Amino acid sequence: MERSPEQCAAQQSHVTHLVLGASVIASAEARAAVRQRLGPVLSRWPGLLLLDESWLTQLLSSSGAKGGLPDTAGFVVRLEEPDPPAPELPVANCEGRFARWLGWWTPELDSADDVTVMLHAVFNDERCARIGNSAIVAGLRELKQYELAVRESDDVVGTRALAYARAAAAVQACSFRITPSMPEAQLAAQLPFVDASCAGIIRELAQSVAIGDAADGTGADPGGAGGGGGQGRRSSCLRLERFRADLPVRDRAGAMRRGTEGAASRRAMCKLPFAGPTTARAWYAQGCRSLPDALAALEAGRLTPPPPACLAWALRHHADLTAEATPEEAAEMRDAVSAAAAVAAAPRLAPGGWLVTMVGGGRRGLPSHDVDLLLTHPGLGDAESLEGVLEAIVGQLVEGGRLLPPSGNCSRMQLSRHEGHRQRVLKALAGTGDEGSGKSVEDGLDHVFGVFRTSAGRLKRLDIILCAHPWLPHALLGWSGSTMFLRLLHTHSAHRGLRMTKHALYRVRTAQPVPNIRTEADIFTAMGLPYREPQDRQCP
Numbered sequence: 001m002e003r004s005p006e007q008c009a010a011q012q013s014h015v016t017h018l019v020l021g022a023s024v025i026a027s028a029e030a031r032a033a034v035r036q037r038l039g040p041v042l043s044r045w046p047g048l049l050l051l052d053e054s055w056l057t058q059l060l061s062s063s064g065a066k067g068g069l070p071d072t073a074g075f076v077v078r079l080e081e082p083d084p085p086a087p088e089l090p091v092a093n094c095e096g097r098f099a100r101w102l103g104w105w106t107p108e109l110d111s112a113d114d115v116t117v118m119l120h121a122v123f124n125d126e127r128c129a130r131i132g133n134s135a136i137v138a139g140l141r142e143l144k145q146y147e148l149a150v151r152e153s154d155d156v157v158g159t160r161a162l163a164y165a166r167a168a169a170a171v172q173a174c175s176f177r178i179t180p181s182m183p184e185a186q187l188a189a190q191l192p193f194v195d196a197s198c199a200g201i202i203r204e205l206a207q208s209v210a211i212g213d214a215a216d217g218t219g220a221d222p223g224g225a226g227g228g229g230g231q232g233r234r235s236s237c238l239r240l241e242r243f244r245a246d247l248p249v250r251d252r253a254g255a256m257r258r259g260t261e262g263a264a265s266r267r268a269m270c271k272l273p274f275a276g277p278t279t280a281r282a283w284y285a286q287g288c289r290s291l292p293d294a295l296a297a298l299e300a301g302r303l304t305p306p307p308p309a310c311l312a313w314a315l316r317h318h319a320d321l322t323a324e325a326t327p328e329e330a331a332e333m334r335d336a337v338s339a340a341a342a343v344a345a346a347p348r349l350a351p352g353g354w355l356v357t358m359v360g361g362g363r364r365g366l367p368s369h370d371v372d373l374l375l376t377h378p379g380l381g382d383a384e385s386l387e388g389v390l391e392a393i394v395g396q397l398v399e400g401g402r403l404l405p406p407s408g409n410c411s412r413m414q415l416s417r418h419e420g421h422r423q424r425v426l427k428a429l430a431g432t433g434d435e436g437s438g439k440s441v442e443d444g445l446d447h448v449f450g451v452f453r454t455s456a457g458r459l460k461r462l463d464i465i466l467c468a469h470p471w472l473p474h475a476l477l478g479w480s481g482s483t484m485f486l487r488l489l490h491t492h493s494a495h496r497g498l499r500m501t502k503h504a505l506y507r508v509r510t511a512q513p514v515p516n517i518r519t520e521a522d523i524f525t526a527m528g529l530p531y532r533e534p535q536d537r538q539c540p
Contacts, residue, residue, distance in 0.1 A: 015048060016048060016049065017048075017049050017051055018048060018049070018050050018051065019051050020050055020051065096109055096110060097110075097117075098114075098117050098190065098191075098192055100175070100176060100190050101121075101170070101173070101174055101175060101176075101190050101191055101192065102117065102120065102121055102173075102175060103175030103176075113495065114192045114193060115488050115491045115492050115495070116492055116495075116529075117192060118169065118170075118173070118192055118193070118488055119488055119489065119492055119529050120529070120530060121173035122173060122532065122536045123169060123172050123173050123482075123485065123532075123536055123537055123538045123539040124172075124535055124536045124538060125172075125365075125535075125538050128171075128172050128173075128174075131174065131175070131176065131177050132177040132178075133171050133172070133174055133177060133178055135205070135209045135233045135234070135235040136171050136178060136202060136205045136206055136209065136235055137168050137171050137172050137540075138234070138235060139201075139205040139208075139234075139235035139236065139237065139240055140164050140165075140167050140168035140171060140198075140201070140202070140205070140540070141164075141165075141168050141540050142240060142243075143164045143201070143239065143240060143243070144161045144164035144165045144168065144540055145161075145267055146240075146243040146263040146264070146267055147160040147161035147164060148161045148267075148270070148277070149263055149266040149267035149270050149277055149280060150259055150260045150262075150263050150266060150277065150281075151277045152259065152277075153277065153278055154276035154277055154278050163195070163197075163198055164198070164201075164540075165483070165484050165539075165540045166193035166194070166198075166484065167191070167193065167194050167198040167201070167202060168484075168539065168540045169193070169484050169485075169488075169539035169540060170191040170192050170193055170194050171191065171202060172538065172539050172540075173539070174191065178202060178206050179206055179210060180203055180206045180207035180210050182203065182206075183203075184196060184199040184200050184203055185199070187199040187202055187203060197252060201237055201239065204237035204238070205235040205236070205237050205240075206235075208235050208236040208237065209233055209235050212233050213233075243260075243263040243264060244264050245264070246261060246262045246263065246264050246265055246289075247261065248260045248261040249263075259281070262281075262284040262289075265280075265284055265288075265289045265290060266280035266281060266284050267280075268290060268291065269283055269284070269288070269290070269291055269294060271291075271322045271369065272291060272311075272314050272315060272318055272321065272322060273310075273311075273314045273321060273410045273461065274308070274310055274311040274314055274410060275311060275314070275315075279307070279311070283297075283303070286302065286303065286304065291315065291318040291322070292318075294315055295315050295316065295318065298312060298315055298316075309408075310409070310410045311410070313408070313409045313410055314409075314410040317459050320458050320459040320460065321369065321410075321451075321459060321460075321461060322369055323369060323458075324367045324368060324369050325367070325368060325369060325370065325371050325460050325461075329371075329454050329458070329460055330358065330362060330371045332454055332455060333371050333373065333452050333454075333460070333462050334356055334358060334371075334373060336397065336400075336402045336452070337356055337373050337375070337393070337397070337462075337464060338354060338356045340393050340396040340397045340400065340402070341354045341356070341375060341377075341393050341396075342354060343396055344389075344392035344393045344395065344396040345377070345389055345392060345393070348379070349377050349379040349380070349389075350377075350379065353377050353378050353379060354375065354376075354377050355375070355376050355377065355472075356373055356374070356375055357373070357374045357375075357476065358371065358372065358373060358374075359372045359373070359374045359465070359476065359479040359480050360372035360463075360479060360480065360481060361481065361482075363480045363534045364480065364481065364482065364534045364535050364537060364538050365534075365535050365538075366538070369460075369461060370460070370461035370462065370463060371452075371460065371461070371462050371463070372463045372465065372479060373462070373463070373464050373465070374465045374467065374472075374475055374476060374479055375393070375464060375465065375466050375467070376466070376467050376468065376469050376471075376472050376475075377469060378469050379469075380466075380467075380468045380469050381468060381469060381470065382468055382470075383418040383419060383468060385468065386416075386418070386446055386466060386467075386468060387416070389446075389466060390413075390415065390446045390447070390448060390464070390466045391415070393464070393466075394406065394413070394448055394450070394464070397450075397452075401453065402452060402453060403450050403451070403452055403453070403462070404450065404451040404452075404453065404459075406448065406450070409451055410449075410451065411448065411449060411450045411451055412448070412449045413447075413448045413449075414445075414446060414447055414448075415446050416446070417444050417445075417446075418444040418445070418446075418503065419444075420444070421443065421444025421501075422444060422503070425499065425501055425506065426511055428499075429499060429506060429508055429511040430511060443478065443501070443502040443503075444501070444502065444503060445465050445466065445467050445471075445475060445502055445503070446465070446466040446467075447463060447464060447465040447466065448463070448464050449461070449463050450462050450463070450464065465479060467502070467503070468503070471502065471503040471504070473517055473518065473519050473520050473522060473523055474500070474501060474502050474503055474504055474505065474517070474523065475502045475503070476520055477489075477500075477502075477520050477523055478500070478501075478502035479502070480534050480537065481537065482537055482538055482539055482540065483540065484539040484540050485532075485537040485538075485539050488539075489527070492527060492529070493505070493527055494508075496527060496528065497509055498514070498526070498527060500523075504517075505517055505523055505526060505527075514526050
């Protein structure tokens, strides 16, 4: 049962730590009221520490550790201190709706929707770190991953995960540093796609970063645009700490959310190929807390139902398949695929004409547990010219011992589906059919999701995608990501009467491809957007 400070004093309890909520220390007036209320009883508790509520996060995360309560350094509240000065946000060119967030404005954006405004921003990791918001973005991304892991089924989008992804994108592109002194209402008003709930999470994450900066002396000017900002620091909030500790979280009404327990363990198990939220939930319910636990249960015959052969194979090789591919391993894969393509398609295709591009997170400069390579050749002019090419390349790699055979492991191949996919797109444009699920494996391109054996003997996931040369700009854009950036692009293109695919950009009204698209920049221009380099599309 909760007791007030006065009740504790009346019952002769000796209180050593008193946690104060953000609302009671938010202003000089609030602190004065607390000081007046606690004045008569503070003298009865010598050595009492008044602590910021973020200390509870540390208490929760260390609840199972030895040594008692966590350190209070950086969490002590001094009621006599005056209010910190309000941060001065950067002055934009004009008072547009999101001008402060974007850092500039133009009258053309006055009538733009939120998605269009978002796509005029720059989503760059290094820029975000310089401004000082990278730790907040990392916390929001982590929350998104936990929410994805606790979805009810594999094919559910996850509204909470989507909300965190949008919030992370908004913070990633924000032109000013976010500090805990900014009210939640201000954050919700100045950050696109951020509601009151996410604004509260952002403020809590910012508070944890500021406390950490203050504790080690790396804090910067609260209104500044750089320095400090928790660069390299792990941000935290109460919900995040509960997820990390495999504890269930509460909803907005304060009720415990069923099915959210074990998020950290389930998230780790979802990194395995073919192991989605449904599988991870089942394994967690059977007592597995990690992939090694699941492997032990598999070998003992205790996993129910028994996993399919591809998943069982992946589980037996989980250490290799879930480890990040090093830059050296990625280069080795690219060289091997380039050499195999030159041999396998000759003399039909000139060996020197192959273009092998790393896509996915690698093209945006991110490490990944798999490598995605997009292949094309000037001699591949249409869908018919692709016939038999990828099979020949895969055969060459298998024969050379670099790629595992397409069966007996977790490999998959998709071939000769372009025409069927194109017809579904045309029917969808005409309003007489469904384009499909939108998953990358249903994009109509030939590809193999394979397993590569490095020269050191490690097994790494390798995705090889083959496209006709005229489709290259569309395939590059669609396979480079990021997921949220592409979601924004698809929404924006639909608003402009366009439909994006990985082989063409269609006009909905005529069901015809937009002509003269030769580069990714041409696609952005056709959609009325500024071009963004791959590293500037890094929103979750």
